[in-house]
């Protein structure tokens with residue numbers, strides 16, 4: 001029976017190439033409201049490229065991307081999408097405080113030309129508190145450790161109260177406590193109906209919350225189905241042979257009540 005839950009993200013035949021070398025090759029992906037999806041794949045398999053194409057940060061050669069049913073090129077409801085970039089792309093030496101950084105994530109929700117309303121101030125305060133940075137809110141970002149800066153950028157994405165939260169490897173280089181904290185944040189967002197797309201190599205404490213895994217290999221989906229465990233530091237789902245060839249998953253979402261399953265492309 002077709003799933004009636006509205007798609008939050010629809011990627012159709014997406015091809016992205018750098019210097020004529022295709023990184024994504026006709027990729028299809030549908031993420032529906034309330035799903036929590038782990039996007040996995042080896043280094044260079046195109047995970048960040050997919051995220052950047054979805055956000056309009058990199059150009060696609062062909063294919064279509066729809067966000068909340070609207071073609072990405074016409075999509076203007078930017079506050080509906082929160083984004084935490086990969087940590088290596090972030091610069092911590094900018095002369096702004098934690099609060100100012102987080103408040104930037106609220107700009108799309110604010111009324112143009114008017115000062116922040118009580119709801120805006122509260123959203124920023126709550127986002128900072130949710131990542132345990134209240135005591136550092138007035139400190140410059142440059143005073144923070146790398147892991148604390150990462151938490152500030154997560155808070156920035158939360159401040160806009162997004163319906164779709166996209167995080168690119170948020171657990172890289174952060175300690176176990178921060179990973180637990182992130183798992184709590186994710187659980188809370190999912191409880192509020194948020195949809196989650198998370199690029200990861202190993203999910204750690206987040207594992208229990210990521211119900212679906214999409215694994216990229218060779219520019220295509222090699223696996224798309226229930227999260228059934230990752231091989232420690234090897235980022236292949238357990239349903240893949242060591243060589244990366246997909247075999248039929250032990251269980252599909254059709255076997256798991258309430259779980260969504262979007263069939264992978266034929267290889």
Ligand SMILES: Nc1ncnc2c1ncn2[C@@H]1O[C@H](COP(=O)(O)OP(=O)(O)OP(=O)(O)O)[C@@H](O)[C@H]1O
Pocket residue numbers: 018019023041042043044045046047048049050
């Ligand atoms: N702006 C760019 N110009 C040229 N090549 C690029 C660019 N961005 C990415 N690439 C190349 O595209 C491929 C996919 O990169 P991407 O960052 O999407 O991979 P990834 O799966 O996110 O990798 P990782 O797990 O290491 O973060 C890599 O070979 C990378 O070198």
